[in-house]
Amino acid sequence: MTPFPIQSLYGDHRALGLLLAVGLGVAFGFVLERAGLGRVRKLVGQFYGTDMTVLRVLFTAIVTAMVGAVILSAVGLLDLPFIELRYPTYLWPMIVAGIVLGAGFVVSGYCPGTCVVGAASGKLDALATVGGLMLGGLAYAELETAMGAFPNSGALGSVTLGQWLGLPAPVVAAAVALIALGAFLAAARIERLVAARGAPARDAPARAAEAPADTPAPAPSGADVALSP
Amino acid sequence: MTKDGKPFWNPYAAGVALGLVVLATYVTMGHGVGAATASFRLGVAAVNAVAPGHVQAVPSLASTVGTRGALDNWLVFEVLGMVLGGALGAWSAGRFGREVARGATFSGGGRIALAIAGGTLMGFAARLGRGCTSGQALSGGALMSVGAWAFMISIFVGGYGAAWFVRRQWR
Numbered sequence A: 001m002t003p004f005p006i007q008s009l010y011g012d013h014r015a016l017g018l019l020l021a022v023g024l025g026v027a028f029g030f031v032l033e034r035a036g037l038g039r040v041r042k043l044v045g046q047f048y049g050t051d052m053t054v055l056r057v058l059f060t061a062i063v064t065a066m067v068g069a070v071i072l073s074a075v076g077l078l079d080l081p082f083i084e085l086r087y088p089t090y091l092w093p094m095i096v097a098g099i100v101l102g103a104g105f106v107v108s109g110y111c112p113g114t115c116v117v118g119a120a121s122g123k124l125d126a127l128a129t130v131g132g133l134m135l136g137g138l139a140y141a142e143l144e145t146a147m148g149a150f151p152n153s154g155a156l157g158s159v160t161l162g163q164w165l166g167l168p169a170p171v172v173a174a175a176v177a178l179i180a181l182g183a184f185l186a187a188a189r190i191e192r193l194v195a196a197r198g199a200p201a202r203d204a205p206a207r208a209a210e211a212p213a214d215t216p217a218p219a220p221s222g223a224d225v226a227l228s229p
Numbered sequence B: 001m002t003k004d005g006k007p008f009w010n011p012y013a014a015g016v017a018l019g020l021v022v023l024a025t026y027v028t029m030g031h032g033v034g035a036a037t038a039s040f041r042l043g044v045a046a047v048n049a050v051a052p053g054h055v056q057a058v059p060s061l062a063s064t065v066g067t068r069g070a071l072d073n074w075l076v077f078e079v080l081g082m083v084l085g086g087a088l089g090a091w092s093a094g095r096f097g098r099e100v101a102r103g104a105t106f107s108g109g110g111r112i113a114l115a116i117a118g119g120t121l122m123g124f125a126a127r128l129g130r131g132c133t134s135g136q137a138l139s140g141g142a143l144m145s146v147g148a149w150a151f152m153i154s155i156f157v158g159g160y161g162a163a164w165f166v167r168r169q170w171r
Helices: A011-034 A040-048 A053-074 A080-084 A091-108 A114-121 A126-143 A161-163 A170-194 B011-031 B036-050 B052-057 B059-067 B074-092 B108-128 B133-141 B144-171
Strands: A154-155
Touching: A011 A080, A011 A114, A011 B011, A011 B074, A040 A053, A040 A126, A040 B036, A053 A170, A053 B133, A080 B133, A091 A126, A091 B108, A091 B133, A091 B144, A114 A126, A114 B074, A126 B036, A126 B108, A161 A170, A161 B133, A161 B144, B011 B074, B011 B133, B036 B059, B036 B074, B036 B108, B036 B133, B052 B059, B074 B108, B108 B144
Parallel strands: none
Antiparallel strands: none
């Protein structure tokens, strides 16, 4: 048993649970805002190669929560198998939903969480996105029966990458961390390439201090520098 | 006019902080964070206020309202906290300002229309995918759920696929 009553949202502890939910939300919104993710240019910069903050924040958060969950589960503070049950896989609807959500992300400029933060910092386009979320959710509810069995297709249950690939969880966790690291290096490279091509004005200040050590100083001998004959 | 205010946090430091928020939510709520659910529930509550008969006729709307009402859900309270936290972050960093964020040559009305259209696509997708960027990709991804990873990769595919078509709104 974990020390925290997971059923805290029921019965006598309900009010306390909801108060805690507000507190977690405050932390969530504050961190997103301070990361710059209430800012539309920082968000869409991900898809134009000008500012890959989304990838950096998202993958670092995934690795942090992933490693933390494994550690807390090992010391008995977290009932990990119970939480995993809350995340069943329905492969086909999730792939289609991801593509549609990604398109909606770049069309609106926000995602469903960051538009809340954008709206809270005064951005009217973010508030309009929240309005769109309501319409889309309601449209889904109206159309759900017309989609037949599709929303429940590709049901694999609460399967983890480790179970699916037949690998131990720590190996998959290490692989995810390595992939994240590779993605961070690739992101910095893409940003430099796009910036060198003269991309539209960037929202973020120059991130020269963050450039990895393998970045050569711009030298006239570089292959990308076209010297006139 | 966009106010820049204080510099943003280092993205890796912000990512660690965000991961710890997700972890704290797992421990205390037995579930990850979420965002789209609250907007959906707010929409259902609005429909229920004007057309309760219609809500009862649509199964997933009726089950969302239940016996306690559409807004009596911990994720609604969590997103209420996000509004407070986001406003606090922006205000204390000197970034709070009313504007329609868009490119200099793009109309405000066009930008609002695209924001609503994109939001509608995401609201639909978050129901179909059983979560959004926060509720499925981040919270399920950290649990190494196969579906969450398929969803996350698909988000990037959809985003990169659509980016070219809406590029003018940022110019």
